[in-house]
Structure formats: C-alpha cells, structure tokens
Amino acid sequence: MNLDDRIIKLKEDFNQFKDWEEKYKYIISLGKDLAALNEDYRVDENKVKGCQSQVWLFPEVKEGRIYFQADSDASIVKGIISLLLSVYSDAEPSEILATSPEFLKDIGLAEHLSMSRANGLNSMMKQISLYALAIKTKIDMGLI
Numbered sequence: 001m002n003l004d005d006r007i008i009k010l011k012e013d014f015n016q017f018k019d020w021e022e023k024y025k026y027i028i029s030l031g032k033d034l035a036a037l038n039e040d041y042r043v044d045e046n047k048v049k050g051c052q053s054q055v056w057l058f059p060e061v062k063e064g065r066i067y068f069q070a071d072s073d074a075s076i077v078k079g080i081i082s083l084l085l086s087v088y089s090d091a092e093p094s095e096i097l098a099t100s101p102e103f104l105k106d107i108g109l110a111e112h113l114s115m116s117r118a119n120g121l122n123s124m125m126k127q128i129s130l131y132a133l134a135i136k137t138k139i140d141m142g143l144i
Contacts, residue, residue: 003095006087007103014107031078037071050123052116053077059131093136101125
C-alpha cells in the first residue's frame with residue numbers, strides 16, 4: 001500500500017467516529033497496539049527533541065525502505081507516533097519526503113491538541129523527515 005492509500009485509510013478510520021472523545025480513544029488504542037521498542041533503542045540519540053513527553057524514534061533501512069520503530073511514556077503521544085508510523089513506516093525515503101503531513105489537519109488532529117502536544121507532533125514529523133533525508137542521501141551516495 002502506498003502512502004496516499006494509507007492516508008486515505010487513516011482519514012476513513014477517523015471519519016467513522018462522531019466526536020473527538022472517540023477519536024482520542026482510538027489514538028490511544030493505536031498506541032496500545034504499537035509493538036514494544038527494544039530497550040537498546042531507548043537511548044538519547046533516538047529521542048525526539050522538542051517533545052514534552054519522552055519519545056523515541058528509531059529508523060531501520062531494508063531494501064531501500066525505512067521501517068520506523070517508536071515508543072513514548074505518554075499514552076496519547078504513543079498513539080500519535082503510532083498514527084504517524086502507520087503512514088510513514090515501510091516507505092522509501094523519497095516517498096516520505098514527498099508526502100506532506102497535511103492529512104493531520106484533514107483529520108483535525110493538529111487543532112485538537114494542546115500547544116505542547118502540537119509542538120511535539122511537529123517535532124516527531126521533523127524527525128521522520130530528517131531521518132528520511134539522511135537515509136536518502138546515504139542511498140544516493142551508495143553508502144547503503
């Protein structure tokens with residue numbers, strides 16, 4: 001499934017809920033379903049800077065695609081990072097870089113977060129993009 005199809009599915013998932021209380025519950029359930037992050041990856045170099053909660057994000061490259069693993073110490077934030085990974089993980093770096101996070105506005109997430117959570121969301125998106133750019137550069141240089 002390409003990133004556009006994943007975004008469409010995500011929007012459909014969110015449209016099935018009537019209000020934001022149900023959507024928050026759904027986001028938290030996404031976090032609960034997120035695979036546990038190996039303790040070896042819970043290091044400072046994998047922490048997302050700019051998040052009030054602790055968030056770890058680890059990229060792994062297989063056959064030119066980035067697979068992200070993540071975790072957080074806050075349930076809603078863990079759900080948010082899980083939501084982002086449902087779109088951006090298992091994708092080529094160029095796909096990630098070409099896919100705007102506009103879908104976050106489309107589902108109303110950005111406007112329903114506190115200022116600190118919105119800043120954290122922006123930091124998570126920035127980190128995903130930075131990893132994609134660094135990995136794309138390494139691939140282009142033949143280093144991966």
